[in-house]
Amino acid sequence: MTRQRVAAAFALVGLGLLSWGSYLGLWVAPPDRYMGDVQRIMYVHVPTAWLALVVFTLAFVYALLFLIRRTWRWDALHEATLEIGVLYTALLCIQGALWGKPTWGVYWAWDPRLTTVAVMLLSFAGILSLRHFLDDPLRRASWSATATILASANVPVVYYSVRWWNSLHQLQSTPKTVNSAMVEPLRINAFGLLALTIALIMIRSWIAEARRRRDLAPPLPEIEA
Amino acid sequence: MNLQPIIRADGLCRRQGLRWVLVHLNFELQTGESLLLAGGNGAGKSTLLRLLSTLTPPSQGELELFGTSVKVNRRPQRNRIGLLGHTNQLYPELTPSDHLQLWSRLAGMELPKGLLDRVELADRAHDPARTFSAGMCKRLALARLMLLNPDLILLDEPFGQLDAQGVSLMQEAVEGWRDQGKTVVLATHLIERGKPLCDRALLLAHGRLKWTGPAAELSASMVAGADS
Amino acid sequence: MNLQPIIRADGLCRRQGLRWVLVHLNFELQTGESLLLAGGNGAGKSTLLRLLSTLTPPSQGELELFGTSVKVNRRPQRNRIGLLGHTNQLYPELTPSDHLQLWSRLAGMELPKGLLDRVELADRAHDPARTFSAGMCKRLALARLMLLNPDLILLDEPFGQLDAQGVSLMQEAVEGWRDQGKTVVLATHLIERGKPLCDRALLLAHGRLKWTGPAAELSASMVAGADS
Amino acid sequence: MMALLHKEFLLAWRGRARVAASLTFAAATLLMFSFSAGADGRLLQRLAPGFLWLAILLASTLTLQASFDAETQDGALDGLILSASAASIFYAKALTNWLFLAALGFVLLPLIAALFDAQLGALDRLMSVLLLGTAGLAAPGTLYAALAGRSRAAGLMLPLLYFPLVIPALVSSVKASELAFFGDPMNQWGGWMSLLLAFCLIFWSLCGALSTAILEDG
Amino acid sequence: MMALLHKEFLLAWRGRARVAASLTFAAATLLMFSFSAGADGRLLQRLAPGFLWLAILLASTLTLQASFDAETQDGALDGLILSASAASIFYAKALTNWLFLAALGFVLLPLIAALFDAQLGALDRLMSVLLLGTAGLAAPGTLYAALAGRSRAAGLMLPLLYFPLVIPALVSSVKASELAFFGDPMNQWGGWMSLLLAFCLIFWSLCGALSTAILEDG
Numbered sequence A: 001m002t003r004q005r006v007a008a009a010f011a012l013v014g015l016g017l018l019s020w021g022s023y024l025g026l027w028v029a030p031p032d033r034y035m036g037d038v039q040r041i042m043y044v045h046v047p048t049a050w051l052a053l054v055v056f057t058l059a060f061v062y063a064l065l066f067l068i069r070r071t072w073r074w075d076a077l078h079e080a081t082l083e084i085g086v087l088y089t090a091l092l093c094i095q096g097a098l099w100g101k102p103t104w105g106v107y108w109a110w111d112p113r114l115t116t117v118a119v120m121l122l123s124f125a126g127i128l129s130l131r132h133f134l135d136d137p138l139r140r141a142s143w144s145a146t147a148t149i150l151a152s153a154n155v156p157v158v159y160y161s162v163r164w165w166n167s168l169h170q171l172q173s174t175p176k177t178v179n180s181a182m183v184e185p186l187r188i189n190a191f192g193l194l195a196l197t198i199a200l201i202m203i204r205s206w207i208a209e210a211r212r213r214r215d216l217a218p219p220l221p222e223i224e225a
Numbered sequence B, C: 001m002n003l004q005p006i007i008r009a010d011g012l013c014r015r016q017g018l019r020w021v022l023v024h025l026n027f028e029l030q031t032g033e034s035l036l037l038a039g040g041n042g043a044g045k046s047t048l049l050r051l052l053s054t055l056t057p058p059s060q061g062e063l064e065l066f067g068t069s070v071k072v073n074r075r076p077q078r079n080r081i082g083l084l085g086h087t088n089q090l091y092p093e094l095t096p097s098d099h100l101q102l103w104s105r106l107a108g109m110e111l112p113k114g115l116l117d118r119v120e121l122a123d124r125a126h127d128p129a130r131t132f133s134a135g136m137c138k139r140l141a142l143a144r145l146m147l148l149n150p151d152l153i154l155l156d157e158p159f160g161q162l163d164a165q166g167v168s169l170m171q172e173a174v175e176g177w178r179d180q181g182k183t184v185v186l187a188t189h190l191i192e193r194g195k196p197l198c199d200r201a202l203l204l205a206h207g208r209l210k211w212t213g214p215a216a217e218l219s220a221s222m223v224a225g226a227d228s
Numbered sequence D, E: 001m002m003a004l005l006h007k008e009f010l011l012a013w014r015g016r017a018r019v020a021a022s023l024t025f026a027a028a029t030l031l032m033f034s035f036s037a038g039a040d041g042r043l044l045q046r047l048a049p050g051f052l053w054l055a056i057l058l059a060s061t062l063t064l065q066a067s068f069d070a071e072t073q074d075g076a077l078d079g080l081i082l083s084a085s086a087a088s089i090f091y092a093k094a095l096t097n098w099l100f101l102a103a104l105g106f107v108l109l110p111l112i113a114a115l116f117d118a119q120l121g122a123l124d125r126l127m128s129v130l131l132l133g134t135a136g137l138a139a140p141g142t143l144y145a146a147l148a149g150r151s152r153a154a155g156l157m158l159p160l161l162y163f164p165l166v167i168p169a170l171v172s173s174v175k176a177s178e179l180a181f182f183g184d185p186m187n188q189w190g191g192w193m194s195l196l197l198a199f200c201l202i203f204w205s206l207c208g209a210l211s212t213a214i215l216e217d218g
């Protein structure tokens, strides 16, 4: 019971902070000098980006822990972080594309950060789909953990190589010093999303664990001679 | 020969997909004993043999082979196990002599002469395995076990697809292993053929252990009755 | 029942790769007769059955089924032939009820009730075939033949992988077909099981016809002797 | 024929995760293309129609092969050949593959538009190119998949036979898509489409006729 | 390990027709690329290095898959796992695949030069890029082929996992080849090669370590 309370508390705090931050971002903060109101997407975009990275980092950690410890808890958390991470990166790409159209004039640019996000999305979506095609729970857990480790090890290399690949075609404006009226909603939203993410990971990993328990604990322990 | 159990299953369970295929198996097998696995279609014989080969891990419960749990490092156990399952573990493009060479090199042993003669494949030694008939593939797979001579030998329907000569070859091989003190586990529906080769029998039905005892006491009616 | 031969082989030869697998076979089978194919491993039984199913064409010689050569249009013949070979002809992802539905629709017939019950797969009617054990797949393949009820039924090692119940199911099926005047050709190494089901026997060795006569006269020693 | 179609849809439905995976595969190929072409946005935009069709082509090899894998794995095709005519087996499979490929193309369109900043100029034209072009791929592809699936090196044989054969379909689809994407000042679209249509007509009938030779013999 | 290597070479030798086929396949892909990129000679020339690597990448998926098909078809892998360590199975396969891909690359070079009218600038550089780049493909590819070959949708899973992973190797190989093809005024070749080398080192060791989890479990 207490676990559920903690998750609910995190979810409530997260939602509360998110709505407060979004209120500040949408109505209180001043519009951007160059981009105008469109720039307000930033208040969700940047927290989504940060959290996506955090969640994938966690996925890597959980995958490693599973391979070392071989306990199902880490697999449940691994599954949860994989799925939430893929969700966030997908959202990130959609938000970014919606923002990119008015600011850059294109939905997508082959800029290192964006490209890395796309590669991450594909890599981890592939791992989710791999999990789907493996019936045996142990195989699923250890093979997908392997794939997660490989994919995570790859992300920095991708970033580095794409940045270099593309060094001549910088499209993105360098992050300008954001004015303090903008910092506050950003920070609030980031913490809100963090709390919500913690709640989501908890809940999703319970689901995974419950499924595994349903799948794995013998429902028929009739002891016979 | 020591009397340490070579196989010890304690609450052994295995789940495949959504189904519990093996449920709470408890049994032991001493080194040098040979075991007959009986049971109807879908009873779980093949699944149990794969568990014993360490190729699939138990979903629950404990399985010890050669005195150590299969959850620990399986490499040393694996070198002592030979499996002849539903598949023959052959490379379609390789010839019998390629296969024998590969297996003996992998095991780091000399290739004994006349092995292909024994399984009556000598005249086809240089044809790729994909051109072989079902029984010829099985014979080649048998040659592998004869070559490697592992300590624990797992046979899934060893008499299937073999002609009369092949069957007696298989029977001789099993008897030879028993004489050498090897442990043989044999799953078959032809229990009349299996009984003389085994000391003990284990009857499975729907993944549960229904009966275990001396092989000679197992009868066809018991197998037929176990399912219902 | 007419006395036209349902199968007539005249100098039938088949070459696989570089090897003549069947050499100058001459035999006839009357409608309603059933034939036991015997022979050692690699004798050519499976190859002959595939020829009889029209799935592989003869390399030389003449093969007539239902009175017409297989070189002419094979479509009408094919609808009257059922083959249960080394493969079970199942789709791994489809369930037994999917399979039955497909087969009955293809043949344009009603799906009789209780078919899955007869092969004891009713409780697994909605599991994909890839999760089935070897014997369960074979049972489903048998259900196909029971459903289609073709005029010429070709069985390659029908008793393999089946448990005792499955074997008697298969025996009953064959007897049922014989009572209906269907023609059954059955290749097996378990000749004691095959003999009571067949009128005539045909002994192959290295692709040649060694002997043909009443099934009851075939003995294990003849089969063993034919090879050498 | 209806029974066969029903079976194909059933197989697709039971393997629907595979369908989703092949979509991701196509997206991955698009990404790979842009990496090997370089980061120049203008260039990428220009190459977009070609990439669209290459992605479809590559995804089609995989799905074509998978569709015959299911048949040959346990010899199911033997049973089919005994109870249905080669042409009906062929057309049922070709039709399903066509629908699948066309659907794949429709899903890739917005992706292409976003990734390569290609305006989806004349959408109706694009749609018809997709429909016709994938039809041009499906018929020879299915036939060759049947042939390759029963030869020894299935994975390799299929593209080997199939790629050279569909070059006309590919070229005219790419050209017609280019005209639909970037405008058609010289009114050539109709010409390419007729070529495509001719290709489809020829190969849907020819492959149907030849399917007998491939599925019934041997 | 030597026994395993010997087996791999034997398999390749017995299946040499397949090897020839994959060469033809790569050539066919190159042809498809040039068709879908259009007939502009200058453009083609510029895209040649990218297409070379794409062709190698696509051919590699096929050969990687074929190399595990032989193992899983009749359960031979089961026997191997019982008698050899996962790492030795993995390295033997990865090494053979590497050699094969490198050889494929060498054979494609003159073809590329002819098809796309690309001068083979610095041949020694090209050779070393090919060696290192194919090494970068071979290690993760072999691991994922082992994994995909035993999951349900082998043909799809392999490229799905493998493509995103080898993007750095692909990008740096393409870049390094471009510099070798067209000259290297800013002396960046060494940088790309170090990146490639780092990628190879990371993944040859990481994949070897992880092969245990994939080949020994389940």
Ligand code: HEM
Residues within 6 Å of the ligand: A042, A045, A046, A049, A050, A053, A092, A093, A094, A095, A096, A097, A099, A100, A101, A103, A107, A108, A109, A113, A114, A117, A118, A172, A173, A174, A175, A176
């Ligand atoms: C890890 C991933 C990402 C991070 C950390 C990130 C971070 C940021 C930050 C901090 C800004 C604000 C910059 C400013 O206001 O000056 C920004 C702007 C922007 N981002 Fe992202 N982002 C990520 C991924 C993406 C993706 C995948 C897209 C998809 C198209 C995208 C599209 C944009 C756009 C269009 C802008 C505004 C344009 C500009 O300021 O130049 N971002 N991002």
Ligand SMILES: Nc1ncnc2c1ncn2[C@@H]1O[C@H](COP(=O)(O)OP(=O)(O)OP(=O)(O)O)[C@@H](O)[C@H]1O
Residues within 6 Å of the ligand: A135, B016, B017, B018, B019, B021, B039, B040, B041, B042, B043, B044, B045, B046, B047, B048, C130, C131, C132, C133, C134, C135, C136, C161, C163
């Ligand atoms: N992947 C799977 N998913 C679900 N059930 C499975 C799976 N694999 C096997 N089973 C089930 O496990 C049971 C035991 O299968 P197993 O192959 O061990 O039987 P068996 O005793 O060898 O039978 P047979 O005599 O027919 O070979 C069967 O009921 C089968 O349906």
Ligand SMILES: Nc1ncnc2c1ncn2[C@@H]1O[C@H](COP(=O)(O)OP(=O)(O)OP(=O)(O)O)[C@@H](O)[C@H]1O
Residues within 6 Å of the ligand: B130, B131, B132, B133, B134, B135, B136, B161, B163, C016, C017, C018, C019, C021, C039, C040, C041, C042, C043, C044, C045, C046, C047, C048
């Ligand atoms: N593709 C091929 N190339 C060369 N020889 C082949 C080929 N296919 C089969 N053969 C040979 O044909 C012979 C007969 O094979 P077949 O499968 O018909 O034997 P069988 O009587 O069914 O044997 P079994 O009892 O072992 O099943 C064997 O010697 C086999 O090696």
Ligand SMILES: [Mg+2]
Residues within 6 Å of the ligand: B045, B046, B047, B156, C133, C134, C135
């Ligand atoms: Mg079994």
Ligand SMILES: [Mg+2]
Residues within 6 Å of the ligand: B133, B134, B135, C045, C046, C047, C156
């Ligand atoms: Mg046979």
